[in-house]
Amino acid sequence: MKTSISGLLLLSLTLSLGAAETPPIASSTPLLAPDGNANFRTWTNTTGKKVEASFRGIESGNIFLQTRDGYVYRLALDTLIPEDQKLAQSLKPEGLGIPKDPGLAQAAAIIDKGVLMGLTKAGQKPNPLASDEQFIRRVYLDLAGRIPTREEALAFINDTSSSKRASVIDTLINDDGFTSRMYNYMSDMLRVTDDAQKSKFFTYQEWLKQQIADNRPWNLVVREMMTADGKLLENGATGYLLRDRGMRLDNLSLTLSTFLGANVACAQCHDHPFADWTQRQFYEMAAFFGASDTYNNRKGGGALGMNLRNLREELGQQAFAQARRLMYANQLKIADGEKNDTTLPDDYKYVKDGKPGDAVAPKLISWTKEDHRLRCYQNVESALKKADDDSHLREVFADWMTSPDNPRFAMTISNRLWKLAFGVGIKEPVTDLDDPNASSNPALIHHLANEMVRLKFDLRAFMRLLCNTQTYQREAVTAELAMGQPFYFPGPILRRMTAEQAWDSCVTLAIGDKVDHFKMKRADTYAQVMNLGSAELSMEVLKEKLDAMQNMRQSSMFGDAPKGKGAKKKGKRAAMMREASATNNEEEDYSKPQMMGGLVLARASELRQPEREDHFLRMFGQSDRQIADSNSEEGSVPQVLMLMNGEAQEVLSSRQAMAVSAAEKQESAQGQVESLYLSFFSRKPTAEELKSIYEDINNGLKPGDLAWVLFNSREFVFVQ
Template structure:
């Protein structure tokens, strides 16, 4: 960088002070401004190397996962709603970031992904473009190789060297990818079993035939009596069947959802052909096209590899020059605001970086780090260039930027929303049980272990047991009717009897009521046993078999009640174990190393929240008599003000995120951060400001700790801008107070509408 500055006669920007750095690093790594507490702790620290320590801490936090998920979701056009594999795809991306999966592996798993969505969320990369294999291939080259080849789908590229034949040669690698809905036999199996039970009932309880050659009253009465008996038994059996079906629907609510999930496979026999209107001399229309790489080294499948696996290996390869260029440029732009090559997804043979020496160094660095994105980002964040003051000059299209410091940037929609949430929530990164992500992970865990292929046999066995029970239910129902008739008879006698006879009749009637209650309990117990049968012979065996097959570890259940949700088996993260609310509701056995499953109770979840909220209440000096109100307010905040990554992706239309420019995820990198009138109206008239100035918001709690008017002004600036006001700003505040803007709420409203808040400096 220094040589480039000298060559262009530029002076680097002055170093940024700690207040600028702490706000910038929180926005760039975890996607939100720091809380007052976080900013004050950093600014008060006198330790050497505190900036590097904070960078490490933030890169290892869940906030990093949430922030960078937004970036990749925009690039990959991820939609968790409206896409059948969407939730699993979201989980795959977040888990890759959480585990710091190498970038090349991350890409290969998506491009070569196969299987079912609940077992391999990476297939969402293909299901996102279901029915559009050619468009998917064009997007792949643009996203990962910075090459726009889509124009060559219809004709030779008018602005680059790519031909239409080369487009189809590349498409031949992935054209064999097929997307089908899985689990049909599973849901169909349930329907078939229930239908068979219905047929069995109709066969068992056949309607009697009218007696032939018999006209006596006794024959007619006998026929009607038999018809009533069979009808009553049949109705009881059908009623039980209906209840059994409801039990299935309830108990299998997670696994039945598998039928809606797609499966990706690869058919080697499926070939791509040229379009009917192909007009070039190198081939005839509708000709079969063989796969061939259009750049770099050859792409030849190894023994046992499919074409798409070879394609993924060729694509995400250290020898693929464009693959390396694009990833280092993407992450550089995320950190500094502009890439070394702009646009970074339209590279040609003549493209030259603004600093070729730096770009070459970064490519080698990324390869040497084995595509460790966190390690690469850590280096960039620790550079003196990043830690300089921001450059405020706008870089015009086609103009080179020599990065004398990071560029001044307007917050993204997600950063702005998460910063508002930070002003409201004293602990914005706390695990949120109400989040869309948490719900989807639990749902995914259920579907992952309840493999229909593993459990269909168990379902058939359970259905056979169900089929054996209608007669038992019918007998109980008959006893119940008889008991009620007997009770009516005794009640009739009691109405006419007097003295001891009346008391005796009442006693007999009471006995019948006891009998009615006893029989009713027997019927309830029978249905409860059916529910238990579904759980013990359908759900749990499938979980046990799959878990032990995958992990090689024993599956042990330490708690189960028939009405509980299905126990889930998975490995919880350390912070989730600490709160007793691991994904899927799991706890790790402390000594023997075995994973034991149990659903966390509401009391356990509440205990973790109360612990955190109690610590907050003590920190903010809330009187103990007000703790109950504070806890109630915090519970409401947790439900209503979620981080952007915890909301469905993209957010619903009309949400603040969409108003502030969140991508609709229809095309690559479709977000915008331009100001608009709807944004101003949303801030003026929406629900944000009342929540930000609520007595128990993070901002107002911080202001509430101040002892004087000056300290309250300082606290407001620290919460919103992560710094104290300058002497000039404090003077302006005093002038505003003299003109009637005397409340701290007036100051807060002014601050959140300033460019200093909306921009990342």
């Protein structure tokens, strides 16, 4: 009979040390822990029974011990011999401390063991565990996408509970900040933009945010993107395929690399020179989308297109242009026909496989000969045989790709999330998983894929698991990674904040925990104004729609980014107008963002996607969303200039900024300095730093000046 990990561990918590089936151990202590924990040793109870385990903490008269297999035992402290009781009371729990979920603790310990095996094989050792100050800043940046506030950092540092790390992970993983963090990551991966195909993609954006907020399983989210039909204005999930409207082959290439790590891009034009994929295989995969129409070629432009042809003079140039935008928005839709129209290209040259123009039937790629024995492959073969027409092909493809037993789907997203937490993937690049055995730790990457399936593609649960490992909670690796050399994860790598992390941290310094209050809601209004439904378009209806579009454009939420000469000046003027309209009353209005110094102080996820070129976000590496996964964390001179003299610097060094305001309320100079250090770095200054700053304070340094210094330090922009 099979028992779940969680069930086994819950059972183990009720066991006494005397009941544990562990033989007496004569080795000395401390011992080598399977996860590198220095508190791993032999523990003895009053009856002489012994067990090897890591010390996890003491709580309410009980001691918590974790054995090699990851089991966590809760024992009455007085059941141990006096020497071990005294030892336990002198020890400080390492890393996670007392876990909240025994099943999670075992799963995390297995990952740690896998990492340690890789390190040992490479002749390396794990880094020491990160301090509380390092951990709290890192986990906020990785899970909430921002640094903690001064109050949040102090609350954690001053917490004496042995389970405080597990508690803060649980809090952050269920918070709004996680939705924002994951949306920023997925927006880069999926190339989410406000503007594409001459229309707004607001419904796609808000659909994606809602999937993350609802914690919908990843396989179901991706499946819906693959199978969605209808108008973009009515079904946000259609946005993924419509982002590449009319470019079936390009979209397929991105789909395979993004969700399966299949390196097939070259096979779009010719047989892949460095992999096994052929051009015919690529077209056979494309045939699964061969009956799907994203360009309305089969039905034409409809009545709307015909009505507009002779209206230029009557409407005027500007109104006519808006009428065309109305048309484009309503033509963005997906529909499936009954026949797959995929054919080999006119320049196809592999005559042994076919001739140019030959019809291509759908067929799946595979990585090994054994793949076709998997249920997901067999289901596809059965579905293709039974179907009367080709209208179902997208669903067949989606069911195969997102299946739990697909050899690459779970592995790809787990490798991506591992990189999100540790700064580098087990297999790099994350878009090429054709050979998992070429990764730095093949056993680990296969195990993580199994864990993703076990967790039913729950991304919050998976990130929670990674953050509960000792590996995640170790000090960062500061040495530069050698090009092309495998990385074995003695700890996460030291990395620069993403553009979104840096911006959201700036907003946090300015307005504190109000950072998640404002939510940009544009989809419903935009869809209501733009959607023509199925009714016949008359001149009266058209003019009503154009008036509604004009009113919508005048709203700051829908206004396009200024372009051309004087764009920056116009953008600042528009921002000041928004500031004037924003509420400044004591009663908060969550429908409007807070403003300061001409900047909209809202999460990156609630701003323009992507932001204007001269905005902080773009200067710090936010991608233009034209290429997947193209955010940059490279430094540049413009970034330095923006930190020193930009709008964000002016806001953060002003007395209105919450970090500066909180510092000014401290009575002593030391209190002011400590307050700012906690706000920016989640730590107090060292004695040497205090001494140096005291001299500057005596020479007239103000809290706002010190905020400028800390903001421009290397420590601020790095995730330790």
